[in-house]
Amino acid sequence: MVQYLPSQLDASFAALSDATRRGVLEQLGRADASITDLAEKFHMTLTGMKKHVGVLEQAGLVTTKKIGRVRTCQLGPRRLEDETAWLERYRRHWDERFDELEKVVEELKRKEKRNERKNRK
Amino acid sequence: MNAKIESKPGAVKNRTTVERTSDREVTVTRTINGPARIVFEAFTRAELLKRWWVPKSLGMKLLSCDVDARVGGKYRLEFDVGGPEPVAFFGTYVEVKPYSRLAWTNEEGGEGGPVTTVTFEEQAGKTLVVLRERHPSKEALDAAGTGAADAMLETFDQLDELLVELGESSGR
Numbered sequence: 001m002v003q004y005l006p007s008q009l010d011a012s013f014a015a016l017s018d019a020t021r022r023g024v025l026e027q028l029g030r031a032d033a034s035i036t037d038l039a040e041k042f043h044m045t046l047t048g049m050k051k052h053v054g055v056l057e058q059a060g061l062v063t064t065k066k067i068g069r070v071r072t073c074q075l076g077p078r079r080l081e082d083e084t085a086w087l088e089r090y091r092r093h094w095d096e097r098f099d100e101l102e103k104v105v106e107e108l109k110r111k112e113k114r115n116e117r118k119n120r121k
Numbered sequence: 122m123n124a125k126i127e128s129k130p131g132a133v134k135n136r137t138t139v140e141r142t143s144d145r146e147v148t149v150t151r152t153i154n155g156p157a158r159i160v161f162e163a164f165t166r167a168e169l170l171k172r173w174w175v176p177k178s179l180g181m182k183l184l185s186c187d188v189d190a191r192v193g194g195k196y197r198l199e200f201d202v203g204g205p206e207p208v209a210f211f212g213t214y215v216e217v218k219p220y221s222r223l224a225w226t227n228e229e230g231g232e233g234g235p236v237t238t239v240t241f242e243e244q245a246g247k248t249l250v251v252l253r254e255r256h257p258s259k260e261a262l263d264a265a266g267t268g269a270a271d272a273m274l275e276t277f278d279q280l281d282e283l284l285v286e287l288g289e290s291s292g293r
Contacts, residue, residue: 100173105155
């Protein structure tokens with residue numbers, strides 16, 4: 001029922017499973033940045049940041065281009081909307097269920113209290 | 122910008138979070154205002170389960186709900202979804218630890234369906250419910266969405282969007 005290619009979705013989720021990579025996406029959402037900038041911001045080695053950016057690039061979430069000696073990163077053609085829509089739908093479904101569950105639990109609690117009071121009398 | 126989605130915090134409403142915890146697993150968490158004993162009952166007694174398990178927005182009418190919450194026991198929920206035949210969801214309980222843990226298989230899709238595990242943790246009169254849906258493969262999870270419910274929710278999303286559009290075009 002999900003319309004896009006599973007492997008793509010998968011790469012995105014893998015890319016998003018890491019806090020640093022999510023931070024990088026947030027950062028790039030504000031402005032393009034070089035790998036050096038990003039490494040500094042996230043207190044990482046250049047090699048470490050290159051790896052993270054590579055994962056994001058493979059998932060299509062980030063693109064990079066080399067201008068002179070600087071590699072600049074920007075948000076890629078694929079956006080997070082697909083992934084978040086998928087999760088949001090799922091969440092809403094459960095949220096609605098659990099709201100109803102709360103009502104049932106509330107009623108059972110009230111019933112128990114009533115019974116306790118009756119038993120004490 | 123996050124793979125974790127949370128509902129907006131409200132004054133009284135507890136939040137439901139959904140997170141894709143691995144390529145094969147989705148985890149849903151929610152705190153329920155009540156002791157684990159009662160929440161567990163609401164999960165395992167048919168007359169209670171049928172009152173909350175089917176989201177109203179799905180527009181699916183529950184025809185029957187049978188639950189035998191013992192290890193090896195079966196459950197079966199049948200729905201009228203507007204088609205000629207009712208749609209059934211069914212499976213087997215594989216773990217039943219009163220008030221703390223529950224697990225069942227989902228067999229409507231044939232063998233090797235997802236396994237749902239629920240844990241109940243009580244603290245100060247409230248219960249943290251953690252529900253994990255583990256699929257046999259990442260492909261299965263991607264394809265599953267929220268099962269049959271997914272398509273219905275999508276329809277409602279579209280209706281929502283339509284209503285917003287209509288509202289806007291009428292100059293609201």
